[in-house]
Structure formats: C-alpha cells, structure tokens
Amino acid sequence: MKPDQIVEAVLFASDAPLRPDEIARADESLDEDAVEGALARLKTFYLESERAFQLVEVAEGYQLLTEPRFAAYLDRLETVPRPSRLSGPALEALAIIAYRQPIGRVEVEYVRGVGSSGVIRTLQDRGLIDVVGRGEGLGRPLLYGTTNYFLQHFGFRSLDDLPRPDELPVILRDRTTPILPEEEEVQQDEVHQEDLQLDDVTVEEAR
Amino acid sequence: MNGVENSDAPFMVELERFQGPLHLLLHLIREQEFDIFDIPIHNITDQFLVAVKGIGAGQLDSAGEFLEMAATLIRIKAQMLLPRPVETDGEDPRAELVRRLLEYEQIREITQRMERAEAERARRRPKGYLEDRPRPSPEELPLETTWEEVLAAAMGVKTPEPVDREHRVTPRTVSMEEKAILILDRLSRDSGVEFGSLLTSVQDDVQRMHGVMTFLAGLELSRRRRVHLRQTRPFHELWLYRRDEPGSGAGAVDDEFSDGIDDFAARVRAGALPAPTPEDQS
Numbered sequence: 001m002k003p004d005q006i007v008e009a010v011l012f013a014s015d016a017p018l019r020p021d022e023i024a025r026a027d028e029s030l031d032e033d034a035v036e037g038a039l040a041r042l043k044t045f046y047l048e049s050e051r052a053f054q055l056v057e058v059a060e061g062y063q064l065l066t067e068p069r070f071a072a073y074l075d076r077l078e079t080v081p082r083p084s085r086l087s088g089p090a091l092e093a094l095a096i097i098a099y100r101q102p103i104g105r106v107e108v109e110y111v112r113g114v115g116s117s118g119v120i121r122t123l124q125d126r127g128l129i130d131v132v133g134r135g136e137g138l139g140r141p142l143l144y145g146t147t148n149y150f151l152q153h154f155g156f157r158s159l160d161d162l163p164r165p166d167e168l169p170v171i172l173r174d175r176t177t178p179i180l181p182e183e184e185e186v187q188q189d190e191v192h193q194e195d196l197q198l199d200d201v202t203v204e205e206a207r
Numbered sequence: 208m209n210g211v212e213n214s215d216a217p218f219m220v221e222l223e224r225f226q227g228p229l230h231l232l233l234h235l236i237r238e239q240e241f242d243i244f245d246i247p248i249h250n251i252t253d254q255f256l257v258a259v260k261g262i263g264a265g266q267l268d269s270a271g272e273f274l275e276m277a278a279t280l281i282r283i284k285a286q287m288l289l290p291r292p293v294e295t296d297g298e299d300p301r302a303e304l305v306r307r308l309l310e311y312e313q314i315r316e317i318t319q320r321m322e323r324a325e326a327e328r329a330r331r332r333p334k335g336y337l338e339d340r341p342r343p344s345p346e347e348l349p350l351e352t353t354w355e356e357v358l359a360a361a362m363g364v365k366t367p368e369p370v371d372r373e374h375r376v377t378p379r380t381v382s383m384e385e386k387a388i389l390i391l392d393r394l395s396r397d398s399g400v401e402f403g404s405l406l407t408s409v410q411d412d413v414q415r416m417h418g419v420m421t422f423l424a425g426l427e428l429s430r431r432r433r434v435h436l437r438q439t440r441p442f443h444e445l446w447l448y449r450r451d452e453p454g455s456g457a458g459a460v461d462d463e464f465s466d467g468i469d470d471f472a473a474r475v476r477a478g479a480l481p482a483p484t485p486e487d488q489s
Contacts, residue, residue: 015333056331068330083329088318091325092226095318111310114227114272154321155328163320 003030007038017061017152059151060158086128093119094128098150098162102132102143120144128153228276229311231258236308243308246301248287252280279304381416386424394434394449402445 010026020035039062043055056065074080096111097103109116123129132145225231235254236243259273286300393400409417425447428434435448
C-alpha cells in the first residue's frame with residue numbers, strides 16, 4: 001500500500017476536513033511529513049487530471065470538494081444534499097462573534113442594536129459557535145467563540161481568512177473634528193481583546 | 208416632538224428591511240449623504256420617528272429597540288441645544304452614537320463578505336449523502352492513546368525553572384511572650400484572672416491582635432501546665448487560674464520547660480518552639 005493511496009482513502013471516506021496529523025493516525029508508516037508530501041502529490045494529480053473534485057484546504061485541514069462549476073448539475077439531484085445558508089441576523093451576529101471572540105451576548109446586542117439571544121442559540125445549535133468561557137462581572141456571562149465547523153461552513157482555512165477590517169473599502173468620510181474621544185477608543189480596545197480591532201476604525205478617506 | 212407631525216421626511220422606509228435601529232439610522236444617513244461626523248440630529252431624529260410610527264402591531268417585538276433609539280436621538284438633540292463649555296473639553300453628545308454607527312457599518316460590510324464566502328463555499332460540495340453536521344468536540348470523543356504516547360508526553364514535560372519566590376515576613380507587632388509574662392505576673396498576685404481584664408489597658412484599634420496573642424499565651428501556658436483555663440459555659444468569660452507550685456506538679460512531664468518564662472521567651476524568639484497544634488488547644 002502506497003502512502004498516497006492510504007491518504008486518498010482516508011480523505012475520500014471522511015465527511016469533514018482532516019489535519020495531516022489526523023491522517024497520519026491511519027497507519028504506522030505515516031507521519032505528518034509523509035502525509036504532507038502525499039497531500040501535495042494528490043493535489044497536483046487531481047489538478048492535472050482535471051478531476052471534478054479537488055483537494056481543498058479548509059478549516060485547518062484538507063477535504064475533497066467538488067469544483068464550484070458543477071454545482072448547477074448537483075442541484076438537480078434529490079440525493080445530493082444542499083448546503084444550508086444562514087439568515088441575515090444570524091450572519092450579522094456571527095460576524096461580530098467571529099471578530100470579537102470571546103464575546104458575551106450583551107456586547108453582541110450592543111453592536112447590533114437588537115436583542116440576539118435567539119440567533120445566538122441558533123448559531124450554537126448549528127455548531128457554528130460555542131461557549132468558550134465566562135466573562136468577569138455581574139453573573140459571569142457566557143462568552144462565545146467560533147468553532148472549527150464555522151471555518152468549514154464558510155470555507156475558511158483559518159480565522160486569518162476572515163476579511164480584515166483594514167482591507168475593507170474605505171467607507172468613512174473625512175474626519176474634520178475630533179468627535180470621538182480618544183480615551184474611549186482605548187477603553188474599548190481593552191474591553192474587547194480582539195485580534196482584529198474593529199474599534200480601530202481608521203478614518204482617513206472619503207469614498 | 209412636535210416637529211414629527213410637520214416633518215416632510217423625503218424617505219419612506221420599510222422597517223422590515225432593516226436588522227435594527229442602527230441599520231435604519233445608518234441607512235438614513237448614508238442615503239442622504241449626510242456627514243456621519245456631523246449628523247444633522249434634528250433632521251435625522253424627525254425622520255427616524257416617522258419611520259418608527261410605521262411599526263405595526265405585528266412587529267411589537269422589535270418596537271422596543273427602535274423606540275429606545277428614538278429616545279436616545281431625542282436626548283442627544285436636547286443635549287445639542289444646551290451650551291457646552293468649550294474649555295472643559297466637552298464631549299459631543301453624538302460621539303458614542305457615531306462610534307456605534309461606524310462599528311455597525313464595518314459589521315455590515317463584513318457580514319456581506321461572509322455571505323459571499325458562504326455562497327462560494329456552498330458551490331463546493333463534499334462527498335454526498337451526509338447531513339451537514341458539526342464535528343463532535345474533542346471533549347466528547349473517547350480518549351484513545353497508547354503508552355508510547357503517554358510516555359512521550361511525559362518526557363516532553365519540562366521541569367519548571369526553580370523560581371526565587373519572594374516571601375515577605377511581617378514582624379509581629381505584639382509578642383506572645385510579653386503576654387505570657389503579663390499573665391504570670393497577674394497570677395503571682397491573684398489566684399485567678401478574667402481574660403477580658405488582661406486587655407483593659409489596650410487601645411480599641413489594636414485590641415484584636417492583643418486579644419489573639421493573649422489567648423495564645425494562655426493556651427501555651429496551659430499546655431505547659433502553668434495555668435488552668437476555665438470557662439463555665441460556651442461564649443462565657445474565660446478565666447485563667449494559677450496552678451499551684453509552678454513546675455512542681457508538672458515538673459516530671461514538663462522538665463525541659465521548667466527553666467521558667469525567660470527561657471520560654473528566648474525560645475519563642477529563636478523560633479525553637481513548635482507552633483501550637485490543634486490538639487493543644489482542645
């Protein structure tokens with residue numbers, strides 16, 4: 001049995017992305033380096049032989065997925081499951097949680113300006129977010145963060161694939177008067193220890 | 208508020224289109240190309256109130272959030288009318304609202320991008336027939352391991368560097384030996400003494416510390432059979448009594464301590480005496 005074949009079999013049979021170290025558990029002859037090598041060879045092979053599926057890097061792992069151009073054909077068949085899509089409010093809440101994690105329900109509601117317990121429950125039921133801890137303060141509120149399944153659902157390789165605020169089109173106008181108090185921004189940053197600081201809204205250009 | 212009736216708001220909005228009051232407010236500002244850093248609060252408040260008036264009975268769930276925003280706008284509008292002291296760095300009443308609006312606008316943009324990512328991902332399909340489902344979390348999976356893995360993990364554990372821990376020793380402000388001498392001194396004159404009377408000369412603010420040390424001294428002397436402790440009922444006054452012929456009755460047992468209180472005090476200072484254990488106090 002060639003290592004490439006073992007890796008291929010594991011990828012084929014798995015219904016979720018697999019990390020190289022997970023694939024390596026399939027056989028004693030495999031280690032992470034061997035799996036990485038096999039994955040690279042398989043990827044080239046599928047690409048060159050123009051398979052309808054390709055080896056795709058997703059959710060910190062690898063998965064065999066069909067090419068997007070075949071979606072129309074697949075949609076005609078009842079037996080091909082259709083991916084579910086999230087509602088607008090759910091997406092909005094999820095975006096806030098993804099950028100601000102770990103974050104409590106109250107903060108999500110403050111950013112959105114609307115009650116969010118329902119959408120948070122939906123997101124949790126669907127496995128896109130989970131409780132990752134408890135915050136300080138009154139009642140030690142539950143804090144939420146995104147799951148690995150969240151990455152799968154959006155086809156992100158890791159959280160770094162989320163659109164960065166600084167690469168968003170500049171949507172803010174010239175800031176002529178210093179309306180925003182500096183201390184407040186600093187405070188906000190301390191409160192939400194996020195990687196991608198949404199609070200660092202750089203106000204530079206007009207659209 | 209009267210302005211609402213006369214307001215000729217050029218924008219009719221359907222509330223269902225909006226995720227919430229921030230969304231609506233942002234829409235009103237952006238559609239009319241107002242400067243978000245200089246929101247015409249009077250104008251916007253009126254337009255917002257007109258939109259909120261359209262909330263039907265079927266949307267009462269979301270009405271509260273819109274009304275809350277309306278109240279915020281009216282409050283800001285009122286604050287804008289008040290003169291603000293310039294020299295005291297008075298904050299613009301709109302500042303927090305602007306911050307929230309900008310943040311919300313970013314979230315809207317991100318949400319739209321995530322929606323596109325979701326749609327794109329939906330066009331790629333995994334091997335079929337299985338429900339879209341989340342993976343079980345690692346905690347729910349049964350632990351599968353081998354002794355080799357356990358050994359490797361154990362060998363991988365680094366012994367933590369010994370750290371010089373700093374421990375601050377605070378000197379006792381009240382010494383036990385002093386209290387022991389006090390007790391013995393009183394008992395050389397009277398056969399018994401009330402515990403509380405030993406504390407009469409002490410100021411209120413340090414009474415607790417003196418009380419504790421006097422009590423410990425009493426226990427220590429009792430252990431060394433120099434005094435009797437008597438309490439007739441729980442929580443009653445504690446009495447200390449002289450034991451007849453100090454040293455004689457207890458001498459056989461307590462030989463090494465028979466040198467008297469000076470030696471005891473010296474030992475306590477040198478740290479040579481063991482701390483009283485719970486059974487000593489029983």
